[in-house]
Amino acid sequence: MQPIPFIPSGERSFRYPLKRYLPPYYSGILTEWLNENGSENCDVLDPMGANPLYTLEAASAGHRVFQAQKNPLLRLMTEVLAKGHKEEEFQKAVHILLNQEWHGEKLEKHIQELYQTECRQCKAIIPAEGFIWKKELSEPSSVVFICPHCGESGIHAVNENDLARLSQIGNSAMYRSRALQRCLLEDTDIQKHVEYALTCYTPRALHVLVILFNTLDRLQISQDERSMIAAILSEVCDLASSLWHWPDRNFHPHQLSLPAVYFEKNIERAISQAIRTWTDFRETCDVTAFPTIPTRTHSLCIFDRKEIEDLFVDENASRGCHYFCVFPRPNQAFWTFSAVWSAWLLGKKTAEGMLNTLSRQRYGWYWFAQALCTTFDSIEPIMDNNSKIF
Ligand SMILES: [Zn+2]
Numbered sequence: 001m002q003p004i005p006f007i008p009s010g011e012r013s014f015r016y017p018l019k020r021y022l023p024p025y026y027s028g029i030l031t032e033w034l035n036e037n038g039s040e041n042c043d044v045l046d047p048m049g050a051n052p053l054y055t056l057e058a059a060s061a062g063h064r065v066f067q068a069q070k071n072p073l074l075r076l077m078t079e080v081l082a083k084g085h086k087e088e089e090f091q092k093a094v095h096i097l098l099n100q101e102w103h104g105e106k107l108e109k110h111i112q113e114l115y116q117t118e119c120r121q122c123k124a125i126i127p128a129e130g131f132i133w134k135k136e137l138s139e140p141s142s143v144v145f146i147c148p149h150c151g152e153s154g155i156h157a158v159n160e161n162d163l164a165r166l167s168q169i170g171n172s173a174m175y176r177s178r179a180l181q182r183c184l185l186e187d188t189d190i191q192k193h194v195e196y197a198l199t200c201y202t203p204r205a206l207h208v209l210v211i212l213f214n215t216l217d218r219l220q221i222s223q224d225e226r227s228m229i230a231a232i233l234s235e236v237c238d239l240a241s242s243l244w245h246w247p248d249r250n251f252h253p254h255q256l257s258l259p260a261v262y263f264e265k266n267i268e269r270a271i272s273q274a275i276r277t278w279t280d281f282r283e284t285c286d287v288t289a290f291p292t293i294p295t296r297t298h299s300l301c302i303f304d305r306k307e308i309e310d311l312f313v314d315e316n317a318s319r320g321c322h323y324f325c326v327f328p329r330p331n332q333a334f335w336t337f338s339a340v341w342s343a344w345l346l347g348k349k350t351a352e353g354m355l356n357t358l359s360r361q362r363y364g365w366y367w368f369a370q371a372l373c374t375t376f377d378s379i380e381p382i383m384d385n386n387s388k389i390f
Contacts, residue, residue, distance in 0.1 A: 007028075007029045007032050007033055008029075009026030009027060009028060009029055010026070010027035010028035010029075012027055013027075014027065014053070014280050014281040015276065015277045015280040015281070016053060016077075016081070016277065016278075016280060016281045017077055017231065017234060017235045017274075017277055017278055018073065018074075018077065018234070018235070018238065018334075019277075020238075020251065020252045020253070021238075021252070021253070021329075021331060021333070021334035021337075022050065022051045022329075022334075023050050023051050023326050023327060023328060023329055024051075025051050025053040025054065027053075027057065028057075030044075030054050030057055030058050030324055030390070031057060031058065031061045033324075033390050034058065034061070034063065034322065037322065037388050037390070038063075038320070038322050038388070039320055040062070041062055041063060041064070041297045042063060042320045042321065042322060043063065043064045043065070043066065043318045043320065043321040043322070044058045044063045044064070044065045044066070044321070044322055044323075044324055045065070045066040045067075045068075045311075045321050045322070045323050045324070045379065046065070046066070046067045046068065046323075046324050046325065046326075047068045047305065047308070047323065047325060047375050047376070047378060047379050048068065048325050048326060048327065048328060048375060049067045049068050049069040049071070049074060049078075049302075050326045050327060050328035050329075051326050052067065052069075052074055052077050052078040052081065053081075053281060053283075054324060054326060055067040055078065055300055055324075056078065056081055056082060056281075056283045056285065056300065057283050058324070059082070059283070059285035059298060059299055059300040060283035060284060060285050060298065062297050062298055063297060063298075064294055064296070064297050064299050064301070065285075065299070065300045065301070066300075066301050066303060066311060066321075067300060067301070067302050067303070068303060068304070068305045068308070068375075069302050069303070069304075070304060070305070070353055070354070071338050071342075071354060072338075072342040072346050072350050072351060072353075072354065073234055073338050073341060073342055074338075075302055076227060076230060076231055076234065076346065077231070077234075078287060078300065078302060079227060079287050079302075080227050080228060080231040080278070081278070081281060081283070082283075082284055082285050082286070082287045082300060083224075083284065084282045084283075084284035085228060085278075085279070086279065087275055087276070087279045089228065090228055090231075090232060090275045090278060090279065091275060093221075093225045093228040093229050093232075094228075094229060094232055094271060094275065096219065096221060096225065096229075097212065097215055097216060097219065097229050098111070098271075100215050100218075100219070102211055102215070107211065107212075107215060108268070110211075111208055111267055111268050112127065112268055113165070113168070114165065114168060114169065114204055114207075114208065114267075115127055115128050115130075115266040115267070115268060115269075116128065116165065117143045117145055117161070117162055117165075118159070118161055118162075119145065119147040119149065119150060119152055120152065120156050121147060121150050121152035122147060122149050122150040122152065124147065124149045124150070126145055126147050126148060126149070127145070127266060127268065127269070128143050128144060128145045128162075128266055129144040129145055129146065129265075129266055129269065130143075130144055130263050130264050130265040130266050130269075131143050131144070131158065131162075131202075131263070131264045132144065132155065132246045132261060132262075132263055132264075133202065133242065133261070133262050133263075133264055134260070134261055135258050135259070135260050135261070135262065139158070139163060139166070140158055140162070140166075140202075140264060141157065141158060142155045142156060142157055142158060143155070143156055143157075143158050143162055144263075166203075166204060169203060169204055169207040170207075172203035172206070172207060175203070175206050175207045175210045176198060176203075176206055178210050178214075179198055179201075179206055179209070179210050179344070180194055180195065180198060182213075182343050182344055182348065183339065183340050183343040183344075183348070183351070183355060185348070185352065185355055185356065188355070188356055188359055189359055190339075190355055190356075190358040190359050193336055193339075193358040193359070194336075194339075194340060194358075196256050196336070197256060197336050197337060197340045199256070199258070200241045200242050200243055200256055200258065201240065201241055201242060202242060202264050204264070205240040205241070205242070205264060205267065208240065208267045209233075209236075209237060209240055209267075209344065212233055212236070213233065213344045213345055216229055216230065216233070216345070230345040230346060231278055232271065232274045232275055232278060233274075233344075233345050234341055234345055235270075235273075235274035235277055235278065236267060236270050236271055236274050237337070237341045237344065237345070238337070239265050239267070239270035239273060239274065240265065240267050240270055241337075242258050242259075242262045242263075242264060243256075243258070243259070243262070243333070244259070244262055244263045244265065245259045245261070245262060245263070246259070246261045246262055246263040248263065253331075253333040253334075254329070254330075254331050254332065254333055255332055255333055256332060256333050256336060285298050285299055285300050286298065286299045286300070287299070287300045287301075287302065288300070288301050288302070289301070289302050289303070290302065290303035290304070290307050290310075290311065291307075291310070293311070305374075305375065305378050306378075308378050308379065308381075308382060309381055309382060311382065312382055318382075320386055320387075321382070321383075321387060322387060322388045322389070322390070323379060323383070323387060323388070323389040323390070324389075324390050325375075325389065325390070327372070330365070330368045335354075335357070335358075336358060338354055339351055339354035339355045339357070339358050342354055342355075343355060
């Protein structure tokens with residue numbers, strides 16, 4: 001009987017950002033394959049960049065790694081995770097944002113108040129875990145809370161005060177319009193794609209997200225702090241969406257369609273949750289962007305696939321390069337959100353490439369096969385007889 005080549009994954013499962021949209025990460029597999037097939041400190045190239053954790057693992061293990069990347073969110077994810085920031089550093093950066101004034105009060109207080117409810121038992125005003133919505137209705141039907149004072153918990157019908165609090169957000173059309181305008185490009189008709197993405201947010205969630213990215217724009221802070229805040233908010237953009245089933249279940253959205261009953265999460269809670277998500281995976285390395293090519297090992301270079309033939313010229317010559325490909329999932333939800341969230345958090349210019357593709361993507365298998373084919377064609381000219389592909 002022929003043995004089947006199989007590399008088992010490490011036992012540890014990590015929390016990491018955007019996890020429910022990315023192809024799964026199995027820790028240790030790439031390192032083990034490189035130990036068996038590569039030479040010590042050989043170069044590794046990932047032409048798809050579908051899950052940055054693999055390239056971070058290889059760079060951290062001592063290789064010089066090249067990652068093709070055109071998605072600004074995955075690029076941000078690579079750069080921020082590579083720094084291995086601690087929880088306190090993220091908290092400090094996010095505190096700068098939440099400590100800003102919004103209409104005469106601290107932004108943090110404003111967000112807290114939007115998600116308050118009354119304990120049905122002891123009548124204390126407490127933070128709700130979130131609100132349950134039925135897809136076709138314009139108001140939530142129930143609130144979920146755990147009272148820190150009397151211990152009462154569970155699901156209760158919303159009351160007048162819960163609904164009155166919703167009206168605190170004022171003119172929701174104004175926030176929707178701001179969220180839309182931030183993504184529109186001249187000469188490219190992507191409005192209906194962006195509007196489709198906006199239907200995945202409640203008016204309250206959109207109100208908070210727009211205030212958060214507007215406030216981030218105005219901050220005078222270091223680039224590191226800005227990246228950390230944008231990183232946390234990218235996860236918050238997902239947690240704040242309505243693509244969460246109620247009751248909760250393991251759900252990997254592929255389409256932008258609302259569950260029949262969904263859960264609107266308290267965004268204040270989502271921020272703390274996002275910080276924990278960004279600090280679980282810790283494989284650090286130096287990150288550069290092409291045309292800066294690292295000369296040392298333990299490094300990662302992000303490049304655009306179009307630049308691939310320029311990577312290994314002259315003094316950058318590769319010391320034997322191997323190729324690692326994890327296929328992306330054809331995922332309308334993730335590609336649309338990537339464009340929209342990049343525009344909100346990193347600006348229209350950074351997001352332009354992703355926004356442009358919104359109008360062209362058909363999300364079919366034919367389109368997907370073509371995209372894979374183009375990727376493999378791109379690495380052919382730089383491969384040599386000793387190169388191996390995993
Ligand atoms: Zn209570």
